Amino acid sequence: MSSAIQILWKQALKTFGSRRNAGYKLYQQNFDNLWNLINKITAEDVKVDKQILDFVKVQSAPMCVIVVFENRDMTIAIFMLKHGVTMPMHDHPGMHGFLKVISGTVEINSFTLKTNGDHINMNEEIKAFRHKPITLHKNSPACVLTPQDKNLHEISCIEGPAAFLDILSPPYGVDDSGKGPGPCTFFKTVNSKPCTDSGDIIEEVQLLATEKPPGFYSHNLKYTGPPLM
DSSP states (O other), rough: OOOHHHHHHHHHHHHHTTTTTTTOOOHHHHHHHHHHHHTTOOGGGGTOHHHHHHHHSSSSSSSSEEEEESSSEEEEEEEEETTEEEEEEOOOOTTOOOOOOOEEEEEEEEESSSOSOOOOOOTOOOEEEOOOEEOOOOOSSOEEEEESOOOOEEEEEEEEEEEEEEEEEEESOTTTTTTSHHHHHOOEEEEEEEOOOSTTEEEEEEEEEEEOOOOOOOOEEESOOOOOO
């Protein structure tokens, strides 16, 4: 009998696994099915237990990462933030993604670029819209990002350690065409003005592309959950 994480992995392969092939198309039904499956994933399904979370508490890194699966089409990983830690604002160039909290509580600030263009250069300023922050816990549905919508975010652990399962396609280091790197760029807010009557958009912000903050780093842990194949 297939495990929940194996079923999820198979659907992720069906959704994203042929994106390098000529004529690849992202089918909404596959995307929706993947979202429904990730919403059912629990900490127990990937063996994120008290022992692992207790280790996250006491080790020095602000964040621990477990890579469940990675190929040139997608990454499935578990991120664990210590209590009070914020993952700095960063982008997901050309990516579709899901984020499902499986333990603890996080607050997410998401941003949508005002204009979409090529890779952003270091120290370049860009304009974006900030959405209303959302609070997620293990019973919350997964949040979604696309190349055009909510592609930037920062994640703060407000009850932790907090763990969340990520699916990203394509992975960092590969752009959407498969022809070159898709690096992660970090940002800080340099200016903002409120937006009114704009639904869940609360601000227009000026962002500056920066290096990763030196105090933010991660510790890698081995995946010990059910095998995928």
